[in-house]
Amino acid sequence: MRLDLEIHSPLEEVNLPAFTKHGVRVFVKRDDLIHPLISGNKWRKLKYLLKKADAESKQHLVTFGGAYSNHLLATAAAAAKFGFKATGFVRGEEVQNDTLLLCRLHGMQLIFTSRESYRDKAALFNNHFAGDTNAFFIDEGGASPEAALGCSELVDELPFAFDHVFCACGTGTTAAGIINGLNKHQLKTQFHAIPALKNGNFLRNDIDKFLTHPHPFHLHNQYHFGGYAKTTPKLIGFIKTFTAATGILIEPVYTGKMLYALVDMVKQGEFASGSRILAVHTGGIMGLFGMANKF
Incomplete structure (x- = not known):
């Protein structure tokens, strides 16, 4: 049986005033475009x-x-x-x-x-x-070692090295896979996981169990907006503004929280001028329909 889809998703640079002000370049890995339903x-x-x-x-x-x-x-x-x-x-x-x-x-x-x-x-x-x-x-x-292996291949597709990679985190499998890919290519990239749920520190162990080699990473637990599938007017406002400014559709469960965290950290001056930052769009756009009343 042939089990293949085209998975070399495009890389898209995003220009927002905060990025220009702080001298950073931000790119989105558009895994949401892999397939209409088997996406991200x-x-x-x-x-x-x-x-x-x-x-x-x-x-x-x-x-x-x-x-x-x-x-x-x-x-x-x-x-x-x-x-x-x-x-x-x-x-x-x-x-x-x-x-x-x-x-x-x-x-x-x-x-x-x-x-x-x-x-x-x-x-x-x-x-x-x-x-x-x-x-x-x-x-x-x-969640499985096989899933982590598949996610590690995302790094194979990158045309150049990044200083930072951001990814939303639910089970920790995607995060572990990307970290394994960074290790495979011997990259010094700093990895930032943004849990989509409250009290997400347990994800550190869930990520560790799928790592092929130990690798430090950042787990930012303060951007859950109340917990899994929870949201606030501030997050909804960010999603509306980001989508209207970039043409990249995002949702409140995963990618919206991750990108909010990235933009917030840029505004706080967390990254050196000249940094190249990758944000992984993990799809999940159908999640919008469960929250249509929030918009």
């Missing part, structure tokens, strides 16, 4: 998991996510594109929304489960699919 870090994280499933002759992908999960939608779209069956465990009560509609349209079976039972994903998988030798477990968000 989603394809990078799924690529080697799907190759592993195919190598093991497993044709039924079983994964997990919330009602607005970009990972569920990406897995459903990838399963349809590459000939897999897909099942998604959805956290919480049964609901209808645009994300789940697209999951169903791509053939994914959805199983809604209580928040309590959702905590033990291995048990959920075993209770429903222990007898299905064709079923292949994919953790929430694709």
Whole structure:
């Protein structure tokens, strides 16, 4: 089975007054343009998991996510594109929304489960699919060494070295992968992870467990805006202004918080004049539909 998408996403320089004032150059890695639905870090994280499933002759992908999960939608779209069956465990009560509609349209079976039972994903998988030798477990968000390997390839695509790299952080897998890529190329780039959830310091351990070699990184916990999928008028205002000024659509769950952090740190003079900074757009634009009333 051929499991390929074009993943050399474009690099786009962004010019904002704060960047000019402080003498820094900021580029956005447009992973959101990889695929309409398997976008951002989603394809990078799924690529080697799907190759592993195919190598093991497993044709039924079983994964997990919330009602607005970009990972569920990406897995459903990838399963349809590459000939897999897909099942998604959805956290919480049964609901209808645009994300789940697209999951169903791509053939994914959805199983809604209580928040309590959702905590033990291995048990959920075993209770429903222990007898299905064709079923292949994919953790929430694709978290795995295979996903980290896929994300590490982002660094292979960079045309020059950066002084700093910024990335939103949910499970820590993408961050770990990019850090591994920096190590592979022996780059001294400083990596900045922006947790999308409150009290995100635990992500330090989650990132460390997927690192191929120890590597220092910065974890900025102060830009969560109240927690996962939480927002404030200040963040919404930033997203409106950034999108209108650049033409790059961002959302409040991940990339919006990451870019807010980057701009805020530039304004505080955190980076030397002449610094080149990379911001990784990890996609997830469907997250906007769950927060349309905020705009």
